[in-house]
Amino acid sequence: MDGTRAGKARRSSRQIRVPVREAADGGIPLQFVDRAGSRPVKRPNGNRSGVRTGYSMKRQAIVGGIVVALLLLAGCAGQGGAADVGVTVSDTGDKVFAGTQYNVSATVANDGDIAANETIELVVDGESVATETVSLEPGAARTVTLTHTFDRGGEYAVGVADWESTVTVFEDPLTDAEAAMADIDSYGTEERWTMDLDISGNVSGEFNANRTGSRRYDRVDETARFERTDRVAILGHNVTTLEEVWYADGVRYSRERVRGESGYEYEASETSFKDVAVAYDLGFEAYDESDGRKADGEEWGISVVNRTEPEIRGDTIVYTADLSGVVTLYQGFAPAGVMSSIDGLSVEFGIDTETRRLTYQTTTMTVDGLRLGNGAVADGTVTRHIEFVEYGEPVEISVPQTVIDETDR
Incomplete structure (x- = not known):
């Protein structure tokens, strides 16, 4: 068909020039270029200043996504991993007298690779009665003792982290x-x-x-x-x-x-x-x-x-x-x-x-x-x-x- 390939039509593409400095009028001096003739096409305001980038909009979007991904990965690498804190309660008595201290010993271990602060809480019948916060370096462990005094006899549900038990309190044996x-x-x-x-x-x-x-x-x-x-x-x-x-x-x-x-x-x-x-x-x-x-x-x-x-x-x-x-x-x-x-x-x-x-x-x-x-x-x-x-x-x-x-x- 008169010197052109069948099934293909020639089309012009437009590129965006990204300036390296601000235009005199304070706007963004973009130019539209006709690749066929490398001929600048006037913007509506008539400003032609700018730098030709040579990237199409599609390629620029791909590169931008890669940059963002790299930045996110760099941020994660900079954190050095995560904390992994576990709490283990040693065997504790399930009987105590009213007016005397009830003690629970808990070992807090940080198996992660960054430092962590962990708050340990003793809960009695759904109410927090004692807390302690410990600071642990990676690989460190520490044992804390939480105490509570029961005023009256009866049975109470107690817990620390995932550990739960029932305590019987004797008031006047x-x-x-x-x-x-x-x-x-x-x-x-x-x-x-x-x-x-x-x-x-x-x-x-x-x-x-x-x-x-x-x-x-x-x-x-x-x-x-x-x-x-x-x-x-x-x-x-x-x-x-x-x-x-x-x-x-x-x-x-x-x-x-x-x-x-x-x-x-x-x-x-x-x-x-x-x-x-x-x-x-x-x-x-x-x-x-x-x-x-x-x-x-x-x-x-x-x-x-x-x-x-x-x-x-x-x-x-x-x-x-x-x-x-x-x-x-x-x-x-x-x-x-x-x-x-x-x-x-x-x-x-x-x-x-x-x-x-x-x-x-x-x-x-x-x-x-x-x-x-x-x-x-x-x-x-x-x-x-x-x-x-x-x-x-x-x-x-x-x-x-x-x-x-x-x-x-």
Whole structure:
């Protein structure tokens, strides 16, 4: 077609010149150039000044995008990476007393490659109660302790970062134990007595006694049944005694025999259920340490004075107390004998954290100058340990007729 290729039409293109300085009129002096003739075409304002770039608008857009991408990459490279902070909570207790500090230890580690500031927060029932901010260099770790004091007993949801737990707060374990023990109808115990004494005077040697036994009590019917074994080693002689005891209708029945012998010794005596039962309400009342009386001054009794603050051991709340002051009080009017020879007396008892009932009692007595007769005296320790092994189980107690008949003779 007259010297031109079929299917293609020649067309002119326009380029944009980008100036290197501002035009005199303050505008942008762009020129439109006809590539076919490299001939400037006047702008509407007639200004031709400018510099020819040689780039088309399309190529300029591509280059601009590359520049922006390079700048973004350079910015990221300049930051040196990112922080990677993790929080790990060490094993913490889930039981605490009201009015005492509850502590949570958390280790904060920065595994990233830039420094970071991290705020650690202890949350109780959805409320922030303690915070601490730590600064960590890359690869560094730090352990912080967050504390909180619970004012009242109950169960609380606690958390730090992703860690969550439930804390049980005890407000008054002794009062709780009193209430829990008052509701029981029956209970059982396993007991151990040990006595280790050194004898001096007209007779010298060792006296060792060991008693084991079990007891069952029905508080509703006021009946009791227990059996025990006494093993005594004194001055080279060993004796084992077996004893069975029943209590019903205000009478305590017992039969006892020495192991290896067939004959029993029987005994019956009138007494009360309180006298035969284990005293599980040991020292729960408040006492005046100055004279050993109860705070209301109405009655006397053994008191838990000089009591230490309770501590939690596993599932048990443990109390310990020194009763030596009360012993000294009683020595003032007690006859010469066991009471006056007691040099020290302490007690420890445990309360189950779930049921709030007693789990054990341990009483330790130190004696000094205990008179045994014939001019002999003894020094040493006596320990009684009682474990409460069951509550609320039926107690079947029936005094054998042969025991009743033998004691009636």
